[in-house]
Amino acid sequence: MRWDLFCRVIDNWGDIGVCWRLAARLGAAGHTVRLWLDDDRALPWLAPAGAPGVEVRPWPADGAAEPVWPEPGDVVVEAFGCDPPAGFVSAMAAMAAQTRTGADSRRAPVWINLEYLSAEPYVERSHGLASPQWHGPGAGLTKWFFYPGFTARTGGLVQGDIAPDLRQQADDRLSAHGWQAQAGERSALLFAYDARPVPALLASLMRGGLGPRLLLRVAASGTLQDDVDRLLDVVRAPGERIGRARSAPGLRVLRLPPVAQTDFDLLLAASDLNLVRGEDSFARAQLVSAAPLLWQIYVQDDGAHAAKLDAWMRCAGLPPAATAWQRAWNGLGPLPQEPQEPQTQGVQTQEPRTPTATDWAAWAEAAAGHHRRLRADDCLVTRLTAFVAERRARAPG
């Protein structure tokens, strides 16, 4: 099928990261995709080689004159409710009108709103719902909500071909760059918005079974690289990327440049712990790696991110110490080794508990189980194409 995928880059790299992954996967499955982007500045490093079947087209800035839009394809996907341009939607509506009057045998495109990923219960309830359009250029059309998710009653996750020997491939690739861990050293990938609790978190994790020696690979993170350097005391002599951390003995730090998304997957696959953020790196880490992950969630002004985090932790079956580390990483609770404040007068205070290697082992087991369950599911692209085929079958012509 021919797909038009609209992506508005709001901030960071999640919008383009999610859309590029979907576009590339659709292309790999034999579809053709026009990816309409309002900001393609990340593409030269995120997707330097492009992808078969995917053509990137500019989406003119708001207020700029709209181009003469080509005829819409079989499916139009707007990512995260980004509202495709009025001229394009008018063209969709015109196709639908001609189909209805029998003036044209082509089908109007199926219009999908690809939503945010969450493990919250509303996702199963809302997945696949119709949103009839009453006003504006799309009046008369129906937009369909498609929710990625972690269960069979959602749209699933973009999986694609994940090679069984990905970890080996990853280790080889990292060795070629000199980014590999040394013998007896574990490795973690840090991709974060905010580096504030990093040294204390790492010290706690290393005491809790991740140590005694750790290589921390710090991914490019946009604006926060300097913070990470300062907090971890990274040595910044020319050509020297190895550093040391103030509060975590046994830690070696490697600062990475931005890498292509396919290489980013290898970094995730090669690490014993992934500290990921946003949506795409978070989703990907649990698919390409059986190792534990810590998710730095995108903060929402109304605090809704806390419920979103809790829902995912339940779905991933995180054991107690992992839950505490996860909440602490997001500023939602203390680190496991810190004394707990009594909640109410008279209630016995929980003893401060230092995490142990058992905590790490329990977490690793839970993470591996969650990874296996996800990998047993089919790909979002399979579910999306089936969903589209069903809509087309119900509205023939």
Ligand SMILES: Cc1cn([C@H]2C[C@H](O)[C@@H](COP(=O)(O)OP(=O)(O)O[C@H]3O[C@@H](C)[C@H](O)[C@@H](O)[C@H]3O)O2)c(=O)[nH]c1=O
């Ligand atoms: C560091 C790095 C990232 N990447 C890619 C991986 C991902 O596809 C992408 C990062 O996207 P994310 O992990 O989603 O994190 P993110 O935080 O960058 O993105 C987002 O989170 C969403 C929840 C918000 O709605 C978005 O607006 C956005 O903030 O960048 C590389 O390809 N190479 C790299 O070196």
